Amino acid sequence: MFLRPCQLLVISCLHVAVYGAVLRNFQVTQPVVVPDDAKQCTIKVLQPPTDCGPLGSWAAITLNLTVTSNGTQYDRLAHFTFQNVEIWRTSTPEPTIGDGIIWTYIKDVSRYTPLFANPGTFILQLDNIVEPGLDGIYSSKMLNVTLPRNTVKVFAELLASGNAEEEFWYFNAANEYLSTLPQDTTYGQGPFRELRLLIDGKIAGAALPYPVIFTGGLNPSLWRPIxxxxxxxxxxxxxxxxxxxxxxxxxxxxQFTIDVVSAEDDHTILQNWYVSGLLQVITDPSLKPTTGHMTVYDAPLFSQTSTTAVVQPDNVNITVKATRKLHIEANILSGSGEATYVVWKQDLSYSNEQSYIQDAQYQIVTQRASGSNIATHNGVPSVVEIFSYPLYIDLAFSADQTSFTTVVDHSYDRDLLPDPLVVRSKIEMSQITNGFFQVETDGNFANGTSNNTFAYEDLAGNTYTREVDAALNNITFDREGGTLAHTGTTTEGFQSISQVIKYVLGRLPGGNK
Structure with a gap:
C-alpha cells in the first residue's frame, strides 16, 4: 500500500452542539489506531477534501458520527455506504425525554482506502418512524460479478444483522417443539443461524454471527448509558x-450469493436478516490472465446439526447443536509467473440450550459459538480468526406479566487477521447486565446495572484496557489503561445524569412488548 504516513483523513458525519445533563451513550471499544505524527485533516460529509494530500494517499481514514436525539423513539438500524459499498453498519441508542441523549462513535475505515481514492456518493440510511407517541427524530442477495482476469487474491467481508422476527434468533425455538410452549412465547425456525457465501452455488465460506443486542432489546435500562x-x-x-x-x-x-440458513429441515428462516458484502480484489501487475486449479474442495452445503428436547408438563428444555468443517485448496499462477498455494480451512462449533420453566414464566438461553478460520498463501497466514461468543440470558416474569427481571452475560473474544494488509489484533470483551422492568400506565419504570471488562492488543504493539460499570444511568466506575488510553486514570462514583427516565417497553422474544 502506497500511503503517506503524514496524512490522516477524518470525515465528520454529523456535529451537534449539546447543552445540559445529556445522557451520553457509548459502546466500550478501543480507540482508533492512527499514526501519532499524522497531520489531521477533517472534512464534513459531501465536502471534497482539501489540503489532505493526493487522493488515496492517506495513512488512515476515520468516520466520526455524532448524533443527538430528544424524545421517545425505538432504536433504529443504520447503514453507511460509499461508492454503493456498505462500509459500516450501526444502530441508534434509544433517546429520552428531557435533555435527551448524545453519542459519538469513531470508525476506522482505512482498509477501504481504494474506495476513497475516487469521488463517489456517501449515503447514511437511517429509517425512522415518527407518529403519535414516537416523536424522537435522529439527525441524520444475489449478485453477478466479473473479476479482472489478472486477479490473484480475493478476500470477502460479510455484513449481517437479524431484525423483526429474527432479532432474537437465539431465542427462536425448534419447530418440532414450538407447540409445547405457551402461545407467543417465541418464534420458530430454531436458534441456529449460519451466514454463508456461495460462488456459483458452491460454499466458499461461512460464519456464525455474533448475537448483537440492540438498545431496545429485552430491557432498555440495561443499555444506558453503555x-x-x-x-x-x-x-x-x-x-x-x-x-x-x-x-x-x-x-x-x-454468481455470488449471501444468505442465512437455519438448522430446520428446510433451512429457512423468518423475516428478516439484512445481508451485504464486499470483495477486496488484488491484481497482478501483469495483464496476463491468472491460471491454476482448485485441488481440494471439501465443503458441505449445510452444517451438521442435531436437535433434542426434554418436555415435561410445565417445563421444556431444547438443545440445538451444529458443527461445520470446510477445507479448500488451490494452485494459482499469476501472469507474472508467481506461484501460490492457497489453503483455506474452517472449523466451527455451535450449541444452544433453551429452558422454559413454569409455563415459560422463566426463560433461560445458554449459547456458545466458537471456531477457527485459517487461510495460508505459501504457508503464510492471510486470514486468521479464532473466536468465542458465549451468551447467557435469563428472563423472569411476574405472575401477572406486568414486570420482569433480566440478566445478560455475554462475551466477544476474537483473535483476527481479516486480510494480509491489516494488522492482526485480539479483543476480549465481557459484559454482565442485570435489570428490572415495570409496566405502568403513566410511564414504564426500569433500572439496570452494567459491568464491562474490555482488552485489546495488536501485533503493532498497541494495547488498551477498560473496566467500566454503570447503574441507574450513571457511570459508577471507569478505569482505562494501555498504550492507547486517554488518561489511564480511575473514576469512581461519577454521576452522569440524575433525571428520572420513562422507558418505551423493550422488545422481547416472540414479538412481545
Whole structure:
C-alpha cells in the first residue's frame, strides 16, 4: 500500500452542539489506531477534501458520527455506504425525554482506502418512524460479478444483522417443539443461524454471527448509558475466497450469493436478516490472465446439526447443536509467473440450550459459538480468526406479566487477521447486565446495572484496557489503561445524569412488548 504516513483523513458525519445533563451513550471499544505524527485533516460529509494530500494517499481514514436525539423513539438500524459499498453498519441508542441523549462513535475505515481514492456518493440510511407517541427524530442477495482476469487474491467481508422476527434468533425455538410452549412465547425456525457465501452455488465460506443486542432489546435500562457490544459497530465477517481465483478469472460473470440458513429441515428462516458484502480484489501487475486449479474442495452445503428436547408438563428444555468443517485448496499462477498455494480451512462449533420453566414464566438461553478460520498463501497466514461468543440470558416474569427481571452475560473474544494488509489484533470483551422492568400506565419504570471488562492488543504493539460499570444511568466506575488510553486514570462514583427516565417497553422474544 502506497500511503503517506503524514496524512490522516477524518470525515465528520454529523456535529451537534449539546447543552445540559445529556445522557451520553457509548459502546466500550478501543480507540482508533492512527499514526501519532499524522497531520489531521477533517472534512464534513459531501465536502471534497482539501489540503489532505493526493487522493488515496492517506495513512488512515476515520468516520466520526455524532448524533443527538430528544424524545421517545425505538432504536433504529443504520447503514453507511460509499461508492454503493456498505462500509459500516450501526444502530441508534434509544433517546429520552428531557435533555435527551448524545453519542459519538469513531470508525476506522482505512482498509477501504481504494474506495476513497475516487469521488463517489456517501449515503447514511437511517429509517425512522415518527407518529403519535414516537416523536424522537435522529439527525441524520444475489449478485453477478466479473473479476479482472489478472486477479490473484480475493478476500470477502460479510455484513449481517437479524431484525423483526429474527432479532432474537437465539431465542427462536425448534419447530418440532414450538407447540409445547405457551402461545407467543417465541418464534420458530430454531436458534441456529449460519451466514454463508456461495460462488456459483458452491460454499466458499461461512460464519456464525455474533448475537448483537440492540438498545431496545429485552430491557432498555440495561443499555444506558453503555450499549451492548456491537450495537454501534456491528461485527463483520471475513473469508478468503482466493482458492476460487482459477475459476473466477475466465472473464465471465460469476454468481455470488449471501444468505442465512437455519438448522430446520428446510433451512429457512423468518423475516428478516439484512445481508451485504464486499470483495477486496488484488491484481497482478501483469495483464496476463491468472491460471491454476482448485485441488481440494471439501465443503458441505449445510452444517451438521442435531436437535433434542426434554418436555415435561410445565417445563421444556431444547438443545440445538451444529458443527461445520470446510477445507479448500488451490494452485494459482499469476501472469507474472508467481506461484501460490492457497489453503483455506474452517472449523466451527455451535450449541444452544433453551429452558422454559413454569409455563415459560422463566426463560433461560445458554449459547456458545466458537471456531477457527485459517487461510495460508505459501504457508503464510492471510486470514486468521479464532473466536468465542458465549451468551447467557435469563428472563423472569411476574405472575401477572406486568414486570420482569433480566440478566445478560455475554462475551466477544476474537483473535483476527481479516486480510494480509491489516494488522492482526485480539479483543476480549465481557459484559454482565442485570435489570428490572415495570409496566405502568403513566410511564414504564426500569433500572439496570452494567459491568464491562474490555482488552485489546495488536501485533503493532498497541494495547488498551477498560473496566467500566454503570447503574441507574450513571457511570459508577471507569478505569482505562494501555498504550492507547486517554488518561489511564480511575473514576469512581461519577454521576452522569440524575433525571428520572420513562422507558418505551423493550422488545422481547416472540414479538412481545
Amino acid at each position: 450499549t451492548a457490544y456491537g450495537a454501534l459497530d456491528l461485527p463483520t465477517y471475513f473469508l478468503d475466497v482466493t482458492p476460487f481465483v482459477p475459476l473466477l478469472t475466465d472473464g465471465n460473470p460469476h
